[in-house]
Amino acid sequence: MTAVTSxxxxxxxxxxxxxxxxxxxxxxxxxxxARIALHIVLMTAALGWLAPxxxxxxxxxxxxxxxxxxxxxxxxERLTFDYYIQVWQDAELPRYFFNTLIVxxxxxxxxxxxxxxxxxxxxxVRLPGARVLLVLFTAGNLLPPQVLITPLYVLYNKLPLPxxxxxxxxxxxxYLGLIAIHVAFQLGFCVFVLANYMRQIPTEITEAAxxxxxxxxxxxxxxxxxxxRPALAALATLEFTWIYNDFLWALVLMSSGDKLPxxxxxxxxxxxxxxxxxxxxxxxxxxxxxxxxxxxxxQKQFIAGLTLGANKG
Amino acid sequence: xxPFPSSRFPHPHPHPTQFGVxxxxxxxxxxxxxxxxxxxxxxxxxxxxxxxxxxxxTVTFGSNQSDPVPREALAQVVATFEEESxxxxxxxxxxxxxxxxxxxRYLQGTPDDVFTWFxxxxxxxxxxxxxxxxxxxxxxxxxxxxxxxxxxxxxGEDGEQYFVPFYYYPWAMFYRPSVWAERGYTPPxxxxxxxxxxxxxxxxxxxxxxxGNEDGWPAMGTFDYLNMRINGYEFHAALMRGxxxxxDPAVREVFATWAELLPYCQEGANGRIWQDAAQxxxxxxxxMYLLGMFVGQQFPDDQRDDLDFFxxxxxxxxxxxxxxxxxIDGFLISAEARNVDGAKELLxxxxxxxxxxxxxxxxxxNIAANSTADTSNYSAMQNKAVELVSNATHISQFMDRDTRPxxxxxxxxxxxxxxxxxxxxIDGLLRQIEEQKQxxxxxx
Numbered sequence: 001m002t003a004v005t006s007x008x009x010x011x012x013x014x015x016x017x018x019x020x021x022x023x024x025x026x027x028x029x030x031x032x033x034a035r036i037a038l039h040i041v042l043m044t045a046a047l048g049w050l051a052p053x054x055x056x057x058x059x060x061x062x063x064x065x066x067x068x069x070x071x072x073x074x075x076x077e078r079l080t081f082d083y084y085i086q087v088w089q090d091a092e093l094p095r096y097f098f099n100t101l102i103v104x105x106x107x108x109x110x111x112x113x114x115x116x117x118x119x120x121x122x123x124x125v126r127l128p129g130a131r132v133l134l135v136l137f138t139a140g141n142l143l144p145p146q147v148l149i150t151p152l153y154v155l156y157n158k159l160p161l162p163x164x165x166x167x168x169x170x171x172x173x174x175y176l177g178l179i180a181i182h183v184a185f186q187l188g189f190c191v192f193v194l195a196n197y198m199r200q201i202p203t204e205i206t207e208a209a210x211x212x213x214x215x216x217x218x219x220x221x222x223x224x225x226x227x228x229r230p231a232l233a234a235l236a237t238l239e240f241t242w243i244y245n246d247f248l249w250a251l252v253l254m255s256s257g258d259k260l261p262x263x264x265x266x267x268x269x270x271x272x273x274x275x276x277x278x279x280x281x282x283x284x285x286x287x288x289x290x291x292x293x294x295x296x297x298x299q300k301q302f303i304a305g306l307t308l309g310a311n312k313g
Numbered sequence: 314x315x316p317f318p319s320s321r322f323p324h325p326h327p328h329p330t331q332f333g334v335x336x337x338x339x340x341x342x343x344x345x346x347x348x349x350x351x352x353x354x355x356x357x358x359x360x361x362x363x364x365x366x367x368x369x370x371t372v373t374f375g376s377n378q379s380d381p382v383p384r385e386a387l388a389q390v391v392a393t394f395e396e397e398s399x400x401x402x403x404x405x406x407x408x409x410x411x412x413x414x415x416x417x418r419y420l421q422g423t424p425d426d427v428f429t430w431f432x433x434x435x436x437x438x439x440x441x442x443x444x445x446x447x448x449x450x451x452x453x454x455x456x457x458x459x460x461x462x463x464x465x466x467x468x469g470e471d472g473e474q475y476f477v478p479f480y481y482y483p484w485a486m487f488y489r490p491s492v493w494a495e496r497g498y499t500p501p502x503x504x505x506x507x508x509x510x511x512x513x514x515x516x517x518x519x520x521x522x523x524x525g526n527e528d529g530w531p532a533m534g535t536f537d538y539l540n541m542r543i544n545g546y547e548f549h550a551a552l553m554r555g556x557x558x559x560x561d562p563a564v565r566e567v568f569a570t571w572a573e574l575l576p577y578c579q580e581g582a583n584g585r586i587w588q589d590a591a592q593x594x595x596x597x598x599x600x601m602y603l604l605g606m607f608v609g610q611q612f613p614d615d616q617r618d619d620l621d622f623f624x625x626x627x628x629x630x631x632x633x634x635x636x637x638x639x640x641i642d643g644f645l646i647s648a649e650a651r652n653v654d655g656a657k658e659l660l661x662x663x664x665x666x667x668x669x670x671x672x673x674x675x676x677x678x679n680i681a682a683n684s685t686a687d688t689s690n691y692s693a694m695q696n697k698a699v700e701l702v703s704n705a706t707h708i709s710q711f712m713d714r715d716t717r718p719x720x721x722x723x724x725x726x727x728x729x730x731x732x733x734x735x736x737x738x739i740d741g742l743l744r745q746i747e748e749q750k751q752x753x754x755x756x757x
Contacts, residue, residue: 065613068592090381157422168423255419257379257407267408271380274588274610 053288060084060282067278083282087269093286095258096265102175103250103261104243107182108236111190114183115235116228119194120220124206134195140188149252152181156253173255181253182243190235197231198224234304241291241302262287372655373403375425377412386675393671394662400655416718420444424647426656432466432641433710434553435718436476439645440469446646447473451657455664458685462708466641477644477664478682480673482606483698484534484638484711485622492597500623502634504542504570507626511577514600523599524578525590526733529726532582533712534638535574535603536729539567541636542628546707549636553715555754559747565739570628572736583730605640606698609678617677620694624701635706640714641682717753724749 059072061079087093118137122130156172166174201224209223225232250264257268266287269280295302378387384406391402405425412419412429419428420439430436439445452474456464459478467476486500493499496517501507511521526532540549544563551557552564579590579599591611593599602608603625609617624634644663646656662668669681674690680698681688688699702708713721728746732739 068588068611069596069613086381090385153418170423172422251411251415255407255415255422255424256405257376258405260407264411267411268379268406269381270408270410271383271610272377272409273605273607274380276380277588 056281057285059278060285062278064276064278083279084286086279087283087286091265091269091283093262093265093283096260096262097290099175099259099265100244100261100263103178103182104240107179107186107243108239110179110183111186111239112232112235115187115190115194116220116225116232118187118191119198119228120224122191122195123198124203124219124224125216134192137188137191140185141192145185145248149248153252168255172253173259175259177253178249178261181249182246186239186242190239193235194228194231197228201227230301230304233298234301237294237298237301241294244291369652369655370399371401371403372427372652372659373405373425374659375412375419375428376404376406377409377429379406379408379412382675383672386672389675390663390668390671393668394659397662398658400658402659420647420649424649426650426652427644427646427659429642430476430645431710431714432463432476432478432643433714434716435710435714436467436645437469438717440471440473440475444648445469445475446648446650446653446656447471447475448477448646448657448660449474451477451660451664454661458664458666458683460684460703462705463641463682463684466708466710467643475645477660478641479643479663479669480676480679480682481639481641481702482679483622483701484538484603484605484640485624485698485701486601486603486626487594487608487620487622488601489594489597489619490621491619492600498600501626502623504626504628508573508577510600511574515577519597520579520593520599521577521601522574522579523590523593523602524582525585525587526582526730527584527586529722529730530711530713531587531590531604532729532733533721533725534605535571536567537638537709537712537715538603538625539571539628540564541638541707541709542625542632542634543567543570545629545632546636546709549709550715553712555716555720555750559743559750560740564743568732568736568739568743571732572739575733575736582733606680606694607678609694618692622694622697633706636709637702637705637707638709638711639702639705640711641708642679643682720750720753724753 055072058076059067060083061081062076063078063080063082066077067074118133121127122134127133153172156177157170159171160169161171161174161176163169166176168174171177171180205227206219206223209219214223244261245263246261247263250261254260254264257265266280266283269276269283374391376384376387378384388404391404394400395402403425407415416430416439421444424444430439436445440447447469452464452467455477459467463478464474467474467478469475488498488500496513498510498513501510514521524531537549540552543566544552548557548563552559552561558564579585579593582590587604587608588611590599591602591604591608594602594608595612595616606622609620612620624637627634644660646653646660650656664683666681666683666686669683669686670690673679673681673686677692677695680691680695680702688696691699709715712725716725724746728742732742
């Protein structure tokens, strides 16, 4: 297994050499006015992206009466973590975080599992119409989910489920329905990325396995899948954040407030008329935190995931 | 490409035994798992028979009171009910806006037994579609504790009662007595006095009328009052029911009067939420503000006493100041309710003075709907609101509750926003409203 992995040209030595040279050159480069200008532009742009987040954090630390009277860009009278405590306890955030996990984790696993099947079939099994299949899955990405809201809503209400699967007795207002919709909409993208990635794995490796007598299952499970691990990791990261961030489907396909995932449950902090925007900011910061952490820890996979399959193998 | 055509098949023939064992065992495992799940599923199916377990001791309760304070208050009311009865109440809370926007889907899907909703046309609309359970028998018990106006607002077009009122909040012109006392303003009762006051405020450097309409609904309050003062409640109600034409000169006059008022209002209202408009009132930058009593929520706790209101001034002496806009919130039973008896028992409790007093203890911006409720703990403003509403000749519910919800949100919100941006083309605007109204109201 290790021998097989090392033969894959994931990082050709020439690339490493080239980047090493260029960074050495950069270090030698003198500070010119153009570079200073570049850095000023970059810093301004970075600040522009960070400003809303920082403002939300700042607002969440100040009492509403203070910001209402003096505006959000004023000097604080006092800073407090009260809103965070209030959000965590009164708004029962932990419960909604758990709901999100109930939807996200199975959805990501099922998506990757199914997508790797299709991708392997397209990339490595000589299937008649494989290209059409790939086009079909890719075309699915172009379908705007919003146009399907009404038909899906009606369909979900008409699909009965027994009581022990869904207490709503239908696919509507059930976790199963929500997981299914995410699987359906994310599958196309994952198949596209994985198929392109699997195509890049040298055919010689699978052929060698075939010569050694490995069946289709064995070649998929023990040869191709481990080699596709970088792609799977990248996709898992991307899909996790995408499904975590979903707001629309839970809103449309759920009716029980206590089953809502965290993003939709944030609405519970809004009142009939009055909304404490600083409290809402505290909630939003807490909800955004997991994606920010995931992004920073797995930044490499994240960027890999966005560029994977960008070029045709 | 591949020299091995057998790659299509899972088991290449040359080595059947070599890989047969692990493949078989994996298959065996899968099969075992499938049988296991099937058995579990079957037993679950048998025990439940695919039916939702009927529970006579549980009432489900859909609530739109999602923000912490009302949610906690309602939880206390429910806990008291559970103590006094043998029933358990399962509360399902969804935030107010989502609940409102999803109401059609909610009622046609799997609604709770009891749910929070609004009085008047907006309830009758669903009652007429057969989505609600009539509760006239509950009203036989609670009827004498409610005014006739409340009974009217709780009655469907078929004469049956459907709704239990819980609380209400009047709309009026709010102001800060301290700011007014400083400058010697007095509440106007006629439209001329009102305009004169606006001129004085402007001369004193105040914005006369605070105005924020980003969410689209606040401007409806201004239209409602102008229409009721100029053309009377009967015409207003008929217009809302779709029976009068929006191109009627009477409606034109409402908008013409409003156009006179707009220069006195805060500019750029379509980009301002009501909380920011109310803040102008709190800060003493604006003189007065037409809004519901919930405006008090924007006031810091220590300044809430410095808030008072006067009824919208008289325009046409024939109609005076009798009509009051006072939306009523309360509860309904869905047609799909599983435990109707339990739901009715819960409604009887929610209709009681006891339940409403308990709820209002935490929310001083509303008035109990039950006329026997204890008012001794009310603030001066709450008592004034009780007086305003009990002396009212007519009670309206607010535009988005008095007309078809789809008409209010898809036609009136954009139309009023358009009018506020550019009040010059009233005739064009009214033609446009009337056309869209006909297509929506003829839909049925």
